Amino acid sequence: MAEDQAGPAGQEDNGEGKPGDEYRFAAGSAEADAAVFDGELVDEPGEVLGTIVSDDRSPTFEEILDVHEVNPHEDPQSATVRDVLPFPSTYAGEGESTVIYRLVRCEPVEELPAADGGIGDPTEIRTLPRAGDAVRRPRPEMVTAAMGFPSDPDQGLHVGFLHSDSSIPVTVDNGAVQRHVLIVGGIGSGKSYTRGVLGEELHRHGVPQVNIDVNGEMIEAARQLGGRNVRPGNGFTLPLGSLTREDLIEAVSGVNRGTNIETLIGYTFDSLSRQIAQGRRSEFSVDELVAEIEVQAPFLKMEALNTLRPAQQRVKALDRLKYIGRRFDWVGTLKPGAFVNIDCRGLVLGDLRIITAAVARDLQNLARQQQIPFTVLSIDEFHLVAPNEDKLVSTQVLREIARIGRHYRLGLVLTTQSPADVDRAVLKRMLTRFVHTIERDQLDSLRGIFADAPPEMIQSLAKLPRGTCVLTGVAETIRHATVVDIRARVTHHGGATPDVFGDLRTRGWPGKKPLSEIIQEEDRDGEAGDAG
Ligand SMILES: Nc1ncnc2c1ncn2[C@@H]1O[C@H](COP(=O)(O)OP(=O)(O)OP(=O)(O)O)[C@@H](O)[C@H]1O
Ligand SMILES: [Mg+2]
Numbered sequence: 001m002a003e004d005q006a007g008p009a010g011q012e013d014n015g016e017g018k019p020g021d022e023y024r025f026a027a028g029s030a031e032a033d034a035a036v037f038d039g040e041l042v043d044e045p046g047e048v049l050g051t052i053v054s055d056d057r058s059p060t061f062e063e064i065l066d067v068h069e070v071n072p073h074e075d076p077q078s079a080t081v082r083d084v085l086p087f088p089s090t091y092a093g094e095g096e097s098t099v100i101y102r103l104v105r106c107e108p109v110e111e112l113p114a115a116d117g118g119i120g121d122p123t124e125i126r127t128l129p130r131a132g133d134a135v136r137r138p139r140p141e142m143v144t145a146a147m148g149f150p151s152d153p154d155q156g157l158h159v160g161f162l163h164s165d166s167s168i169p170v171t172v173d174n175g176a177v178q179r180h181v182l183i184v185g186g187i188g189s190g191k192s193y194t195r196g197v198l199g200e201e202l203h204r205h206g207v208p209q210v211n212i213d214v215n216g217e218m219i220e221a222a223r224q225l226g227g228r229n230v231r232p233g234n235g236f237t238l239p240l241g242s243l244t245r246e247d248l249i250e251a252v253s254g255v256n257r258g259t260n261i262e263t264l265i266g267y268t269f270d271s272l273s274r275q276i277a278q279g280r281r282s283e284f285s286v287d288e289l290v291a292e293i294e295v296q297a298p299f300l301k302m303e304a305l306n307t308l309r310p311a312q313q314r315v316k317a318l319d320r321l322k323y324i325g326r327r328f329d330w331v332g333t334l335k336p337g338a339f340v341n342i343d344c345r346g347l348v349l350g351d352l353r354i355i356t357a358a359v360a361r362d363l364q365n366l367a368r369q370q371q372i373p374f375t376v377l378s379i380d381e382f383h384l385v386a387p388n389e390d391k392l393v394s395t396q397v398l399r400e401i402a403r404i405g406r407h408y409r410l411g412l413v414l415t416t417q418s419p420a421d422v423d424r425a426v427l428k429r430m431l432t433r434f435v436h437t438i439e440r441d442q443l444d445s446l447r448g449i450f451a452d453a454p455p456e457m458i459q460s461l462a463k464l465p466r467g468t469c470v471l472t473g474v475a476e477t478i479r480h481a482t483v484v485d486i487r488a489r490v491t492h493h494g495g496a497t498p499d500v501f502g503d504l505r506t507r508g509w510p511g512k513k514p515l516s517e518i519i520q521e522e523d524r525d526g527e528a529g530d531a532g
């Protein structure tokens with residue numbers, strides 16, 4: 001903003017704010033980018049949108065970056081001295097003094113057309129505030145319009161309230177999930193809770209959801225929403241044909257890369273997969289793969305028993321994978337409002353990746369063929385399945401879904417505390433982001449995803465309380481980066497930190513012992529004896 005400064009302009013009630021809220025913008029400050037508001041008008045930086053009504057009556061919205069008082073009468077030293085010596089200050093206070101004022105640095109974000117009384121569709125800034133323009137507190141519906149939130153919370157995803165003004169609901173356009181959602185933040189910052197809120201909102205609209213639940217946090221919520229909890233091998237299985245060759249070789253333990261055994265297994269797997277693609281079979285089992293190895297071996301001249309038998313034995317060992325079985329009935333299950341929670345607690349990383357990749361690929365295919373309605377696939381701790389490794393199948397699948405984006409009726413909601421460990425191509429394409437407080441070293445990896453968030457807002461990330469986040473996105477869905485207090489959930493959040501100390505007490509420990517009692521009794525006597 002231009003070098004401007006505003007000062008008190010009168011005490012009349014303008015009908016929009018409290019009496020005394022109207023101030024005027026004034027030029028001529030020595031400090032750039034400054035305007036002065038009434039202290040009442042400004043709660044805290046980063047948030048409240050002051051409205052500046054320019055002379056053509058079209059309000060512009062200014063996002064407040066920081067606020068401080070200018071008072072030439074005070075400095076830390078004289079304030080301290082005055083505390084000690086009985087000399088009261090005698091200068092005129094703020095509001096009367098001509099030299100004491102507050103400086104507010106702000107940035108124009110939107111302009112509302114004058115014709116609609118300031119509630120119409122916002123446009124980019126066309127008129128910069130001028131000296132003498134009135135500064136007013138915006139009405140809540142003006143803030144809603146300027147932020148681009150749907151005016152009716154039922155028309156979008158009601159995720160929370162403005163951090164600065166808890167009376168203003170934050171409603172995200174439904175289209176935000178089609179552009180994929182990233183939820184990041186440090187440990188315990190509220191990511192999974194936010195995921196739960198999104199889950200509730202999506203459910204309200206009937207969006208089917210499939211959740212890969214690494215920590216078992218959504219089990220209760222899934223049940224409450226009338227969904228299904230399944231475990232790999234117990235209610236959830238996938239056919240061998242859902243795997244890729246890479247997945248399969250990964251899953252077959254003890255196969256060295258580049259050996260004849262690997263080639264034979266891979267070749268046989270490919271030929272069966274091809275038969276599925278050609279419609280000549282629908283699925284194949286472990287036993288069928290074992291049998292087929294013998295059929296295919298002669299084509300590769302690998303029928304020597306010291307290749308053939310070990311290849312078959314290794315494949316046969318896939319029987320230990322409980323999650324290999326029939327294909328899950330996605331089409332029958334993913335009706336409007338469905339919630340499938342795949343409880344993946346305790347899986348080894350390799351299996352988690354295979355399952356996630358297979359689920360993602362199945363959903364992607366079904367979405368493409370429009371056999372399922374728009375569905376959201378959500379993955380907690382997704383750095384585990386989409387790390388920075390090009391070769392990893394799960395990374396490749398998620399990259400593909402993220403790339404195709406909103407065209408395929410499949411939305412991703414990915415949660416992580418380690419964006420630095422995540423594949424960049426996936427991260428970059430998550431166009432709706434909830435950024436909770438996060439460690440500085442992880443912040444670097446988020447560069448480029450902050451849209452129009454001013455540096456002050458990004459700085460504030462280090463101090464955001466739990467459950468508060470910066471929300472950014474693309475202009476069509478989230479017009480301006482904003483700080484949001486995530487709303488309370490109605491479903492149960494399974495991520496509460498366990499009360500491990502309470503648990504010890506229920507197991508018989510009496511509670512914290514006095515120091516004098518922690519040494520075994522016989523030793524205690526000894527100590528006392530020594531001392532005496
Ligand atoms: N918006 C909120 N409102 C109320 N409580 C919240 C909110 N967000 C988080 N909490 C509380 O903070 C705790 C931690 O939140 P959560 O489990 O979502 O953190 P997280 O970032 O997923 O942590 P982790 O990194 O361990 O997975 C929750 O148990 C919940 O009680
Ligand atoms: Mg979590």
